[in-house]
Amino acid sequence: SCLSGSLSIPDPRLREALIQLEDGMQAGGKIKLTDAEKRLDDQLFKMKQEEMGRPDFLPAMHFFKARDLIRASPIFSVLQKMPKGGALHLHDFSIVDVEWLVKNVTYRPNCYMCFTDKQSVRFIFSSQWPKPRPQCSPWVLLENLRAKTGNTTELDNSIMNNLTLFTDEDPEAVYPSQDVVWDRFEQTFQAVWGLVTYVPVFRDYFYRGLGLFYADNVMYLEVRVLLPELYELDGSTHDKTFTLKVYQDVTEQFTAKYPDFFGVRFISSVPRAVNVSVMTEAVEEAMKLQKDFPHIMAGFDMVGREDKGRPLWYFREALSLPQERGINLPFFFHAGETDLEGTDVDQNLLDSLLFNTSRIGHGFALLRHPVAKDLSRKSKVAVEVCPISNQVLKLVKDLRNHPAAVLLSENHPMVISSDDPAVFGAFGLSFDFYEAFVGFGGFKSRLGSLKQLAINSIRYSSLSPVQQEKALVLWNTKWNKFVSENAL
Amino acid sequence: SCLSGSLSIPDPRLREALIQLEDGMQAGGKIKLTDAEKRLDDQLFKMKQEEMGRPDFLPAMHFFKARDLIRASPIFSVLQKMPKGGALHLHDFSIVDVEWLVKNVTYRPNCYMCFTDKQSVRFIFSSQWPKPRPQCSPWVLLENLRAKTGNTTELDNSIMNNLTLFTDEDPEAVYPSQDVVWDRFEQTFQAVWGLVTYVPVFRDYFYRGLGLFYADNVMYLEVRVLLPELYELDGSTHDKTFTLKVYQDVTEQFTAKYPDFFGVRFISSVPRAVNVSVMTEAVEEAMKLQKDFPHIMAGFDMVGREDKGRPLWYFREALSLPQERGINLPFFFHAGETDLEGTDVDQNLLDSLLFNTSRIGHGFALLRHPVAKDLSRKSKVAVEVCPISNQVLKLVKDLRNHPAAVLLSENHPMVISSDDPAVFGAFGLSFDFYEAFVGFGGFKSRLGSLKQLAINSIRYSSLSPVQQEKALVLWNTKWNKFVSENAL
Ligand SMILES: [Zn+2]
Ligand SMILES: [Zn+2]
Numbered sequence: 001s002c003l004s005g006s007l008s009i010p011d012p013r014l015r016e017a018l019i020q021l022e023d024g025m026q027a028g029g030k031i032k033l034t035d036a037e038k039r040l041d042d043q044l045f046k047m048k049q050e051e052m053g054r055p056d057f058l059p060a061m062h063f064f065k066a067r068d069l070i071r072a073s074p075i076f077s078v079l080q081k082m083p084k085g086g087a088l089h090l091h092d093f094s095i096v097d098v099e100w101l102v103k104n105v106t107y108r109p110n111c112y113m114c115f116t117d118k119q120s121v122r123f124i125f126s127s128q129w130p131k132p133r134p135q136c137s138p139w140v141l142l143e144n145l146r147a148k149t150g151n152t153t154e155l156d157n158s159i160m161n162n163l164t165l166f167t168d169e170d171p172e173a174v175y176p177s178q179d180v181v182w183d184r185f186e187q188t189f190q191a192v193w194g195l196v197t198y199v200p201v202f203r204d205y206f207y208r209g210l211g212l213f214y215a216d217n218v219m220y221l222e223v224r225v226l227l228p229e230l231y232e233l234d235g236s237t238h239d240k241t242f243t244l245k246v247y248q249d250v251t252e253q254f255t256a257k258y259p260d261f262f263g264v265r266f267i268s269s270v271p272r273a274v275n276v277s278v279m280t281e282a283v284e285e286a287m288k289l290q291k292d293f294p295h296i297m298a299g300f301d302m303v304g305r306e307d308k309g310r311p312l313w314y315f316r317e318a319l320s321l322p323q324e325r326g327i328n329l330p331f332f333f334h335a336g337e338t339d340l341e342g343t344d345v346d347q348n349l350l351d352s353l354l355f356n357t358s359r360i361g362h363g364f365a366l367l368r369h370p371v372a373k374d375l376s377r378k379s380k381v382a383v384e385v386c387p388i389s390n391q392v393l394k395l396v397k398d399l400r401n402h403p404a405a406v407l408l409s410e411n412h413p414m415v416i417s418s419d420d421p422a423v424f425g426a427f428g429l430s431f432d433f434y435e436a437f438v439g440f441g442g443f444k445s446r447l448g449s450l451k452q453l454a455i456n457s458i459r460y461s462s463l464s465p466v467q468q469e470k471a472l473v474l475w476n477t478k479w480n481k482f483v484s485e486n487a488l
Numbered sequence: 489s490c491l492s493g494s495l496s497i498p499d500p501r502l503r504e505a506l507i508q509l510e511d512g513m514q515a516g517g518k519i520k521l522t523d524a525e526k527r528l529d530d531q532l533f534k535m536k537q538e539e540m541g542r543p544d545f546l547p548a549m550h551f552f553k554a555r556d557l558i559r560a561s562p563i564f565s566v567l568q569k570m571p572k573g574g575a576l577h578l579h580d581f582s583i584v585d586v587e588w589l590v591k592n593v594t595y596r597p598n599c600y601m602c603f604t605d606k607q608s609v610r611f612i613f614s615s616q617w618p619k620p621r622p623q624c625s626p627w628v629l630l631e632n633l634r635a636k637t638g639n640t641t642e643l644d645n646s647i648m649n650n651l652t653l654f655t656d657e658d659p660e661a662v663y664p665s666q667d668v669v670w671d672r673f674e675q676t677f678q679a680v681w682g683l684v685t686y687v688p689v690f691r692d693y694f695y696r697g698l699g700l701f702y703a704d705n706v707m708y709l710e711v712r713v714l715l716p717e718l719y720e721l722d723g724s725t726h727d728k729t730f731t732l733k734v735y736q737d738v739t740e741q742f743t744a745k746y747p748d749f750f751g752v753r754f755i756s757s758v759p760r761a762v763n764v765s766v767m768t769e770a771v772e773e774a775m776k777l778q779k780d781f782p783h784i785m786a787g788f789d790m791v792g793r794e795d796k797g798r799p800l801w802y803f804r805e806a807l808s809l810p811q812e813r814g815i816n817l818p819f820f821f822h823a824g825e826t827d828l829e830g831t832d833v834d835q836n837l838l839d840s841l842l843f844n845t846s847r848i849g850h851g852f853a854l855l856r857h858p859v860a861k862d863l864s865r866k867s868k869v870a871v872e873v874c875p876i877s878n879q880v881l882k883l884v885k886d887l888r889n890h891p892a893a894v895l896l897s898e899n900h901p902m903v904i905s906s907d908d909p910a911v912f913g914a915f916g917l918s919f920d921f922y923e924a925f926v927g928f929g930g931f932k933s934r935l936g937s938l939k940q941l942a943i944n945s946i947r948y949s950s951l952s953p954v955q956q957e958k959a960l961v962l963w964n965t966k967w968n969k970f971v972s973e974n975a976l
């Protein structure tokens with residue numbers, strides 16, 4: 001009966017054609033692989049079969065529990081070596097491991113700490129004893145505290161716990177709700193603030209951040225930056241231009257040493273909790289920065305929890321200023337990082353597109369908005385997908401259910417990024433690539449998808465077309481080297 | 489500035505038009521509401537605002553924890569009163585509360601129980617002491633056991649725990665994985681088996697099942713049935729035709745008493761764990777039943793855990809028999825009840841469509857298959873969405889992330905059903921409607937969506953076009969009564 005077949009069975013050729021059609025629709029589905037790529041693809045597929053056969057499916061687990069298992073996985077080690085292109089959704093003060101902040105930065109001279117009412121900590125570097133801080137204990141000089149404390153390891157660990165959400169305890173118990181996890185999330189940023197806005201630390205922090213991404217085979221970054229006024233040991237402060245210049249200096253210093261690192265561009269960003277007049281000023285300032293530093297400034301965004309902030313439409317007049325004045329200020333709005341369907345905030349997706357956003361940060365709710373989804377696809381407005389961030393901040397538990405699994409299956413414009421890797425206990429991009437490759441894609445996602453995602457990260461960057469071509473040439477060299485070194 | 493507006497702000501009329509366009513695309517988005525419906529819609533919207541304002545968002549919680557809170561919600565009470573049309577995805581032995589099984593059925597004379605090695609129980613009714621059952625303790629007559637036991641409440645509760653997955657303990661702890669929960673799920677069916685396949689109980693069970701749906705304002709059912717050989721007290725058994733005739737009798741008895749109950753149709757189903765020759769026989773038998781009982785037989789399906797069973801394509805020759813012989817045997821395949829993307833089982837979605845399935849059971853993975861999704865939409869093959877089932881069986885945790893939220897936003901052909909309500913501690917359809925209305929839809933889903941879902945349940949039923957019109961007339965009368973009684 002195998003030989004004869006049956007006319008009434010759906011034609012196996014039609015079936016195969018439909019399967020192929022669907023495979024071809026996914027990200028990278030139409031990329032023709034070279035022979036070496038095919039061999040690597042087969043290896044990856046075998047690794048994936050082993051990975052998916054294990055009883056604890058890692059993308060279904062909370063990242064805090066899965067992290068060390070992911071790191072031990074052979075797929076992860078290939079993904080680390082893979083040239084991933086650019087990381088387009090990152091925030092300024094969560095790109096460096098908190099261990100370095102504690103073990104290096106807090107050990108520097110003149111570092112003071114106090115304990116807040118909300119069980120967090122604050123820091124300041126100061127040549128004199130700093131003035132008391134409201135809602136905080138009296139300052140202690142860390143040098144003194146460590147001299148007095150027998151167990152500095154314990155002290156250091158407790159400091160570290162304040163700078164990250166990562167925990168060895170049960171994350172579901174520690175962070176039972178979105179409110180709790182967001183509250184702690186915001187506390188960590190306030191805790192690192194006094195450390196990283198001190199000029200010498202700021203330089204070192206950023207340099208180290210670039211190093212971490214470079215080591216993870218990421219060649220280009222776009223970073224949302226608050227551009228704080230940096231301070232010196234005597235308490236004097238600098239303006240935003242100074243901050244941006246430090247970014248520029250450090251980037252140049254880094255690329256001088258590592259010429260195959262392509263560079264960094266910055267998206268100036270402002271908390272969405274501000275009022276209209278502050279927002280208007282922020283837009284004005286962003287326009288000025290964009291004019292003065294067009295080669296490194298990419299545009300403008302708002303940051304902070306969408307669900308608790310004002311919707312984009314509330315700020316529509318401020319956001320219209322650039323167009324009104326004929327000034328180019330690209331937007332890179334966070335939008336749709338919510339599961340509150342049908343609220344004002346949920347309208348941010350559509351509004352970000354109406355304001356011609358260049359990309360959409362997260363876009364978690366995009367699938368539930370067919371009109372916005374269609375606009376984003378047709379206008380090639382890429383979604384910046386940050387799987388670990390969405391899981392830790394409790395939008396989704398099992399990453400197979402992440403909406404980007406659907407976007408990936410349709411080759412929707414998208415890139416993978418890591419948002420705030422240090423706060424999530426991650427680094428670089430490889431952990432998020434792991435979640436996407438194994439979690440979203442299942443067996444369907446193969447080397448072609450990975451290649452597409454890397455190419456997307458350059459194509460959907462804010463780089464000019466000429467710069468994109470240059471970046472692609474550089475990436476391509478890296479890619480071919482990676483393939484030839486890893487294909488058996 | 490409100491007066492003047494600004495030319496560069498995206499035109500608010502365009503914005504409004506796009507919002508309207510998107511709203512209109514959702515299920516029921518184009519239904520024009522009457523004035524009374526509008527008033528009821530406003531009431532529901534206000535209830536939803538209160539519901540969504542509470543800190544514990546119920547569709548994000550496990551149903552076992554949320555059930556009693558849902559039952560206390562004003563929205564639930566409206567949904568209970570609402571005429572929901574038909575329940576199209578149900579299984580024969582999980583439509584009646586297990587409390588009734590224990591408190592009524594196991595108290596009947598001649599009821600024996602034994603304890604299995606796997607910590608479950610088995611039952612039999614018998615006029616003589618039954619023969620020992622392998623892998624089970626010696627039989628005890630429940631009447632004797634209860635006479636000896638001081639605390640029958642405790643005994644009854646422990647029996648009940650074996651007949652349902654529902655538990656007051658932490659469900660995440662009791663059912664840590666899909667494997668564990670599916671194993672217990674299958675055990676519950678084996679546990680009820682000996683109770684419900686005894687002829688007198690079988691009649692009462694089904695009659696009571698109809699009553700529960702009727703009381704929940706469901707007017708029509710399509711039930712997947714295994715059609716077991718029923719037994720008598722003396723151990724003699726009947727054939728499948730007898731079973732079907734009992735179903736028919738009881739249905740007639742019920743509709744005679746409640747003429748506004750529209751009826752029941754049956755989908756004969758076979759475990760997908762069987763081999764090819766058993767499957768072939770099952771298809772042959774289904775064709776015969778379909779021919780002999782065309783008015784009550786709707787078609788054929790396979791049941792059991794998709795991830796562990798054979799894919800549809802494995803049975804392609806058996807499934808081709810009806811077409812080969814020119815016999816009409818509609819299929820109602822479970823497909824895509826999986827999160828294992830890219831596996832053979834994951835191909836069931838496409839294959840079910842190639843075999844011209846009339847509906848898709850669950851279709852949880854449909855969004856990740858754009859070709860299958862498109863086929864299903866264009867061929868009007870409705871997806872039978874069972875939210876609570878998918879949550880309890882651990883496909884998704886927060887029901888806002890259920891793929892049907894997307895299907896609903898696009899008015900994809902779909903119906904809401906409850907799969908195995910008794911095993912999940914639910915009854916009827918109202919709990920699943922609650923999860924869909926509040927969980928999938930957020931603020932976007934309103935009375936129009938509910939109306940559409942009810943209408944869908946008739947339009948996508950197996951009823952003939954003439955019968956559908958009749959059913960719609962009946963439903964419409966009920967709907968208008970519901971609206972006029974509940975709109976303030
Ligand atoms: Zn972000
Ligand atoms: Zn089912």
